[in-house]
Amino acid sequence: MSTVPVPVAEPATAVGRVRKRLTSRTASAISLVIALIWTVPTLGLFISSFRPEADIKTNGWWNFFTDPKVTLDNYQDVLFGTSGSSGRLATYFINSLVITIPSVLFPVAFCALAAYALAWTKFKGRDWIYVAIFALQIVPIQMALVPLLQFFNIFALEDEGSFVQIWFAHTCFAIPLGVFLLHNFMSELPGDIIEAARVDGASHARIFRQVVLPLIVPALASFAIFQFLWVWNDLLVALVFVPGADSTPLTVRLAELAGTRGNDWQRLTSGAFVSIIIPLIVFLSLQRYFVRGLLAGSVKG
Structure with missing residues (x-):
């Protein structure tokens, strides 16, 4: 009598177990609570x-639903006001963009090249260099402020209105984490693809440009989001390395408003929302790459 073999269910992979936990009812409930607390x-x-000054100072924002009053004067004042007490944030908003965009592009480019060299090229001392870069993550930023200022002083990079030194500072602070994240992602790429490109005669530059870059887009987007949010919301580095008032970013001006005009709540609320609108747009537009970059390479199975 012949018997038909009963297929044995394969053990769940690590990816399946993680996906099951993240999609369970408990995880969904926790996510909803966190989203509510955040939103x-x-x-x-x-x-x-958008509320008038009198309403903001006399009752809570939830009273808007029973007595809705809307005005654009807060944004007009905080962005384009001419008085000394107004925010005049339009100029500082542009400064933040000028500081943030290069401070994201430079680290992404440098870290991608360095991560490829450490992951797919063989040279003496490669592992020690990677360990040294990884160890730099534990060095507090405060310890590097004075040496960097001395470096800028030696090379005369403290020109009024120049953004070079703050670009350089943010790039230096981003390299350890960026190389670590991108190296871990690149090292998980299939080696057969790289070897096939080498057999076809492709150079490292061509392999990096045509093979590796299309595969690491999620990791690059994840790192770029982290770096963008860090630079845009930064206050310490901006206070130390921005050489003049003409180059001051948005965070510094908001700190001045909170410190000197703390009673002007209508300006603080509109100014705060002006400062978070760009990070929200960046995160929401790149969130699919962000999630893929976080999950890719984290589990195997």
């Missing part, structure tokens, strides 16, 4: 930024 203050800030 409610942002909603209150957004509503308050």
